[in-house]
Amino acid sequence: xxxxxxxxxxxxxxxxxxxxxxxxxxxxxxxxxxxxxxxxxxxxxxxxxxxxxxxxxxxxxxxxxxxxxxxxxxxxxxxxxxxxxxxxxxxxxxxxxxxxxxxxxxxxxxxxxxxxxxxxxxxxxxxxxxxxxxxxxxxxxxxxxxxxxxxxxxxxxxxxxxxxxxxxxxxxxxxxxxxxxxxxxxxxxxxxxxxxxxxxxxxxxxxxxxxxxxxxxxxxxxxxxxxxxxxxxxxxxxxxxxxxxxxxxxxxxxxxxxxxxxxxxxxxxxxxxxxxxxxxxxxxxxxxxxxxxxxxxxxxxxxxxxxxxxxxxxxxxxxxxxxxxxxxxxxx
Amino acid sequence: xxxxxxxxxxxxxxxxxxxxxxxxxxxxxxxxxxxxxxxxxxxxxxxxxxxxxxxxxxxxxxxxxxxxxxxxxxxxxxxxxxxxxxxxxxxxxxxxxxxxxxxxxxxxxxxxxxxxxxxxxxxxxxxxxxxxxxxxxxxxxxxxxxxxxxxxxxxxxxxxxxxxxxxxxxxxxxxxxxxxxxxxxxxxxxxxxxxxxxxxxxxxxxxxxxxxxxxxxxxxxxxxxxxxxxxxxxxxxxxxxxxxxxxxxxxxxxxxxxxxxxxxxxxxxxxxxxxxxxxxxxxxxxxxxxxxxxxxxxxxxxxxxxxxxxxxxxxxxxxxxxxxxxxxxxxx
Numbered sequence: 001x002x003x004x005x006x007x008x009x010x011x012x013x014x015x016x017x018x019x020x021x022x023x024x025x026x027x028x029x030x031x032x033x034x035x036x037x038x039x040x041x042x043x044x045x046x047x048x049x050x051x052x053x054x055x056x057x058x059x060x061x062x063x064x065x066x067x068x069x070x071x072x073x074x075x076x077x078x079x080x081x082x083x084x085x086x087x088x089x090x091x092x093x094x095x096x097x098x099x100x101x102x103x104x105x106x107x108x109x110x111x112x113x114x115x116x117x118x119x120x121x122x123x124x125x126x127x128x129x130x131x132x133x134x135x136x137x138x139x140x141x142x143x144x145x146x147x148x149x150x151x152x153x154x155x156x157x158x159x160x161x162x163x164x165x166x167x168x169x170x171x172x173x174x175x176x177x178x179x180x181x182x183x184x185x186x187x188x189x190x191x192x193x194x195x196x197x198x199x200x201x202x203x204x205x206x207x208x209x210x211x212x213x214x215x216x217x218x219x220x221x222x223x224x225x226x227x228x229x230x231x232x233x234x235x236x237x238x239x240x241x242x243x244x245x246x247x248x249x250x251x252x253x254x255x256x257x258x259x260x261x262x263x264x265x266x267x268x269x270x271x272x273x274x275x276x277x278x279x280x281x282x283x284x285x286x287x288x289x290x291x292x293x294x295x296x297x298x299x300x301x302x303x304x305x306x307x308x309x310x311x312x313x314x315x316x317x318x319x320x321x322x323x324x325x326x327x328x329x330x331x332x
Numbered sequence: 333x334x335x336x337x338x339x340x341x342x343x344x345x346x347x348x349x350x351x352x353x354x355x356x357x358x359x360x361x362x363x364x365x366x367x368x369x370x371x372x373x374x375x376x377x378x379x380x381x382x383x384x385x386x387x388x389x390x391x392x393x394x395x396x397x398x399x400x401x402x403x404x405x406x407x408x409x410x411x412x413x414x415x416x417x418x419x420x421x422x423x424x425x426x427x428x429x430x431x432x433x434x435x436x437x438x439x440x441x442x443x444x445x446x447x448x449x450x451x452x453x454x455x456x457x458x459x460x461x462x463x464x465x466x467x468x469x470x471x472x473x474x475x476x477x478x479x480x481x482x483x484x485x486x487x488x489x490x491x492x493x494x495x496x497x498x499x500x501x502x503x504x505x506x507x508x509x510x511x512x513x514x515x516x517x518x519x520x521x522x523x524x525x526x527x528x529x530x531x532x533x534x535x536x537x538x539x540x541x542x543x544x545x546x547x548x549x550x551x552x553x554x555x556x557x558x559x560x561x562x563x564x565x566x567x568x569x570x571x572x573x574x575x576x577x578x579x580x581x582x583x584x585x586x587x588x589x590x591x592x593x594x595x596x597x598x599x600x601x602x603x604x605x606x607x608x609x610x611x612x613x614x615x616x617x618x619x620x621x622x623x624x625x626x627x628x629x630x631x632x633x634x635x636x637x638x639x640x641x642x643x644x645x646x647x648x649x650x651x652x653x654x655x656x657x658x659x660x661x662x663x664x
Contacts (some may be wrong), residue, residue: 060598222594255586260554261573263605265607266607268606268610272596273596274597
């Protein structure tokens with residue numbers, strides 16, 4: 001085992017766009033676990049837009065502070081355990097930060113099943129897959145034949161949302177940046193249509209792609225795309241509020257979308273915010289469904305795996321700029 | 333029976349604030365009903381913020397156009413009937429417009445029970461009472477001990493929402509304009525606290541009045557009050573989106589409230605728009621509950637009755653300026 005532990009520290013809280021200058025690579029000693037704790041070695045770090053949101057203030061977790069090891073979930077392997085619930089070699093999920101080694105209380109780590117490829121534990125069987133599943137099915141509640149729109153559609157969550165909506169026999173339209181991503185959504189993942197938000201005229205594009213209006217909108221972005229969808233929603237439409245990636249990388253927005261609350265009232269819309277852990281009690285069924293769909297070839301899992309702890313800041317910055325397709329992670 | 337029918341015509345669609353110059357009093361002949369139609373005489377015209385919203389564009393009904401008799405619901409009495417379902421003397425509710433007499437298809441009129449005072453058919457047993465009942469109980473779903481905030485709290489709907497929330501054993505805070513209205517809410521209607529939105533520092537006032545945060549917000553106003561409530565909501569809070577009176581009397585607002593969708597996600601809020609007719613199937617139980625509460629003295633019904641068809645425009649303009657307490661109507 002190495003003696004030193006490389007860590008990425010959040011050196012400064014960004015005020016505007018996130019850049020490499022906000023991070024610092026440092027070395028520390030590998031820590032030792034106390035009673036009830038385990039030492040883990042990081043194998044894959046999950047990159048998520050939420051990493052950036054945590055820098056803006058308290059969310060469903062407390063705000064990050066400068067000088068701390070950058071927070072983030074990862075797939076890790078237990079190296080040394082001082083708790084009976086875990087043993088060396090076990091794979092665990094937990095927010096242990098961007099570092100090679102970490103000590104954490106065993107009760108804050110979730111033991112993962114042995115499964116190949118292990119990276120699926122971070123994508124389709126991890127937070128991304130469960131977020132797509134619960135957000136769409138529990139908050140969006142699509143019926144066969146309805147039109148479902150999803151933003152950040154080429155991302156880890158969005159690419160699964162659209163495919164699950166197809167399994168549920170909906171018309172599926174993905175909003176993504178650039179024509180190439182749109183082609184990929186339609187040709188490879190089976191979406192019915194794609195909208196390039198960088199091409200402008202969102203409301204016109206939505207109208208063309210959704211001739212019967214929008215029944216369910218799975219919102220990963222907030223901002224202009226949410227606004228355009230509010231105008232395109234049908235009576236009694238449902239909006240699953242999953243995230244607001246358009247608003248994380250910069251100052252907090254001065255305003256929300258037009259149509260709130262006017263269109264919510266007149267169209268009798270339901271907007272529902274959620275976080276994946278709200279549905280922990282239904283996790284088992286969700287994983288079973290996801291595994292079945294993957295095995296049947298109905299759910300294609302796209303992963304975007306970079307290498308090297310030192311590249312984690314760039315991986316996040318790139319994700320916020322829309323570089324990735326599918327689930328981005330860094331192999332450490 | 334009179335030969336002439338006085339009517340208030342919407343002469344111009346207002347671009348900014350609504351004024352008397354947008355209306356015109358005209359006289360026409362009293363019309364004759366055809367087969368399946370009835371002639372009604374208007375007794376009380378209901379004044380509602382929605383009257384103004386209809387001038388902005390299509391809502392849950394088509395937009396108003398200049399030159400038409402101003403639309404509005406009223407309590408009317410059947411004078412002549414050419415439909416077997418109604419007979420002279422019957423009281424009916426329907427959108428027959430601001431005029432002394434009207435002809436309408438019988439099937440577009442709802443027969444009302446004989447009941448004293450008849451004005452209660454427009455207030456607590458009318459759209460206002462049912463809107464308060466369904467919006468709070470079906471969309472807000474308050475539990476005993478929770479904190480409920482309602483805006484336009486001294487209005488027809490808000491004053492009932494707060495009292496129903498008290499019946500459901502909640503802490504109730506009303507947002508209204510001016511100290512006098514606030515005192516009335518607390519001293520006469522039993523609200524726990526009131527907030528004067530004209531005094532500024534809404535977020536500070538909300539914090540002080542809701543030390544345990546807000547679980548249910550019944551939104552009649554939209555705009556700044558909705559924004560302040562979004563920041564005050566507790567995890568898993570519910571917002572019943574009933575109307576947006578702050579945004580009806582002028583140009584459509586350029587932006588929505590801050591915190592959408594960010595706070596919806598992190599706090600896992602549910603925003604639900606509704607219109608009273610969505611709950612027609614539960615109407616009977618609602619009326620039974622409302623009647624019981626009124627009989628028991630738990631629900632005080634405040635009515636604000638003006639006189640004379642010619643004063644209807646001023647009655648609406650005043651309502652939009654927050655003049656009224658409780659249900660405003662015009663006796664014709």
